[in-house]
Amino acid sequence: MSINRAATRSRPNAQHRCGRSVWLLGGVICALSLTAAHAELQLTFKEGAPKDLFSITNVGHCVLGAGVMEIDLAGSAAGLIFDTTGRGAGVDVFQPFEVVRGAAYLSETSLPRDGDTVVRLVLTEFASGGEIAFTIDVDDTQPLSELGQIRVSGAEIEGASVRLTEANKPMVQAAFTSSATAVLRAPECAP
Numbered sequence: 001m002s003i004n005r006a007a008t009r010s011r012p013n014a015q016h017r018c019g020r021s022v023w024l025l026g027g028v029i030c031a032l033s034l035t036a037a038h039a040e041l042q043l044t045f046k047e048g049a050p051k052d053l054f055s056i057t058n059v060g061h062c063v064l065g066a067g068v069m070e071i072d073l074a075g076s077a078a079g080l081i082f083d084t085t086g087r088g089a090g091v092d093v094f095q096p097f098e099v100v101r102g103a104a105y106l107s108e109t110s111l112p113r114d115g116d117t118v119v120r121l122v123l124t125e126f127a128s129g130g131e132i133a134f135t136i137d138v139d140d141t142q143p144l145s146e147l148g149q150i151r152v153s154g155a156e157i158e159g160a161s162v163r164l165t166e167a168n169k170p171m172v173q174a175a176f177t178s179s180a181t182a183v184l185r186a187p188e189c190a191p
Helices: 005-009 014-018
Strands: 020-024 027-031 038-046 052-058 067-072 098-101 106-110 118-123 131-136 161-166 172-175 181-188
Touching: 038 161, 118 131, 161 181
Parallel strands: none
Antiparallel strands: 020 027, 038 052, 038 181, 052 131, 067 118, 067 161, 098 131, 106 118, 161 172, 172 181
């Protein structure tokens, strides 16, 4: 038996398409690695004027089932709070909670009161590639801070956390980094 060299030369990119390939009798058999798919959520905080923006994107490979997500500022480096009214804990400018993208992925929201540190989002199924974004005002509670109390840097939100609980699955959580992002890897997707 001979190996068909022409077939081998005509498929120079076969390895790139398959990842790992095995050459057998002039043909290519792709060796696929079997890995479980996950819904992976990427959260981003963007300081803005007059509104700050939280964005949650499902960058994973499958639909995230219904569940509850909490964004908790309590562990943040600068003692961050939500400033939702003109009276109370916040400083100067305030903004109420407002969903600007992805309302279809939310069945309910527990609106934070002025000075609260937690916003609770009740999610419906959250499609791969889907995004939820909301605006609100976030202030820090440090008397002397990097950008003043009404603006928040990435270093100041570092340590804030996000928790996700889906029915019949263990809770998962992640923390915001100094780049004002958090990546939350959900449990394996349902078959």
